[in-house]
Amino acid sequence: MSGRFVRVVRASALAVSTVLAVTAAPAPTAVAAPAEPPGQPVSALLTRLRALYRQAEEATEAYDATDDKLKKQRARTDRLNEALADARVALTAGRAEAGRIAREQYRGSRGLSPYVQFLLSDSPRQAMDRGHEIRRAADHRANAVERLTDGERRAATLAREAREALDKQLTLAAERKRQRDAVQERLGEVERLLASLDGEQLAALRRAEADGVGDAQRRLLASGVLNGSLGGAHAPSEEGVKALDYAFQQVGKPYVWGAEGPDAFDCSGLTSQAWAHAGDVIPRTSQEQWKTLPKVPLNELRPGDLVLYFEGATHVALYVGHGQVVQAPRPGDVVKISPIAANPLLGAVRPDAGEPPVVDYVPPAAGTFASDI
Numbered sequence: 199m200s201g202r203f204v205r206v207v208r209a210s211a212l213a214v215s216t217v218l219a220v221t222a223a224p225a226p227t228a229v230a231a232p233a234e235p236p237g238q239p240v241s242a243l244l245t246r247l248r249a250l251y252r253q254a255e256e257a258t259e260a261y262d263a264t265d266d267k268l269k270k271q272r273a274r275t276d277r278l279n280e281a282l283a284d285a286r287v288a289l290t291a292g293r294a295e296a297g298r299i300a301r302e303q304y305r306g307s308r309g310l311s312p313y314v315q316f317l318l319s320d321s322p323r324q325a326m327d328r329g330h331e332i333r334r335a336a337d338h339r340a341n342a343v344e345r346l347t348d349g350e351r352r353a354a355t356l357a358r359e360a361r362e363a364l365d366k367q368l369t370l371a372a373e374r375k376r377q378r379d380a381v382q383e384r385l386g387e388v389e390r391l392l393a394s395l396d397g398e399q400l401a402a403l404r405r406a407e408a409d410g411v412g413d414a415q416r417r418l419l420a421s422g423v424l425n426g427s428l429g430g431a432h433a434p435s436e437e438g439v440k441a442l443d444y445a446f447q448q449v450g451k452p453y454v455w456g457a458e459g460p461d462a463f464d465c466s467g468l469t470s471q472a473w474a475h476a477g478d479v480i481p482r483t484s485q486e487q488w489k490t491l492p493k494v495p496l497n498e499l500r501p502g503d504l505v506l507y508f509e510g511a512t513h514v515a516l517y518v519g520h521g522q523v524v525q526a527p528r529p530g531d532v533v534k535i536s537p538i539a540a541n542p543l544l545g546a547v548r549p550d551a552g553e554p555p556v557v558d559y560v561p562p563a564a565g566t567f568a569s570d571i
Contacts, residue, residue, distance in 0.1 A: 250388045251528050254385055257384055262467070267370055282360050385529055433500060433556050448468060448472075476550075495546075509544065
């Protein structure tokens with residue numbers, strides 16, 4: 199998916215879009231630095247931006263799901279068309295064989311019937327051989343007719359299924375276009391809102407966002423929910439190490455909705471590709487990842503687990519340890535390390551459930567991750 203749909207109207211808008219993140223906690227009502235700029239309060243602007251980014255991500259995940267279905271449907275249509283072509287070739291051969299048998303029967307009907315030939319034979323042995331030939335010929339004719347009938351039935355069935363598959367493919371393509379338009383509309387609203395702000399408002403938004411994420415992270419850590427997962431007790435599996443290595447290599451690459459690498463990613467594009475490179479194919483979208491993969495308590499998180507956000511599981515990141523995740527946050531931003539509480543937590547899943555942890559795993563020191571909101 200090209201990034202041409204993600205346009206930032208002004209340089210100042212880009213500066214904010216690369217640092218704003220949808221937070222789990224409301225923005226503080228009081229900002230320590232300069233007072234709120236004239237116009238809409240910073241808290242209201244931040245709430246509006248969060249809502250728009252969340253709507254854009256929901257639309258993106260819906261697009262991704264349809265795009266995934268469309269790819270599978272195209273493959274099914276291709277398989278059916280190939281099978282139909284093979285069936286038609288076989289049907290043509292069957293009809294040719296049936297025609298040859300019919301011609302042989304016609305030529306034979308102009309002489310004595312096989313039964314009369316059998317009665318008039320001078321040699322009992324010759325008569326018996328002739329009888330066997332007659333039975334074999336009859337069986338051959340019957341089998342040819344049966345094959346021809348089955349071939350016609352199979353070709354008709356495949357033709358119907360191929361038409362239905364193509365109809366479904368066209369329906370999915372139309373749905374994907376509608377969802378693409380919905381994403382573009384949401385992103386257009388973000389661009390217009392950011393373009394309407396002045397420098398002071400943009401700076402205030404950045405401060406409010408940072409304060410909100412910091413407060414949410416402190417509350418989460420103080421709650422003890424992550425206590426079991428902050429140290430090195432929970433080591434990743436070998437596959438988890440590979441998934442993390444891949445994700446770390448993508449840090450700094452841009453978020454582009456609908457993208458799954460290698461040059462850009464959306465949130466579930468990053469997580470699905472990370473695990474694919476670890477040798478474990480998981481669903482493409484965050485909703486399917488949440489729905490189908492085994493759940494794991496937050497206090498048992500280990501590096502490589504997937505952390506899901508929002509009630510609808512519309513955002514996902516990879517846990518890296520020490521209360522941090524690697525994620526592709528949203529349009530205008532890049533793949534980066536963030537506090538786990540940068541978004542409202544839903545839960546976590548483990549793609550490699552049942553796989554043993556790496557025995558000699560040494561987790562990076564807590565200060566290794568320079569978290570970025």
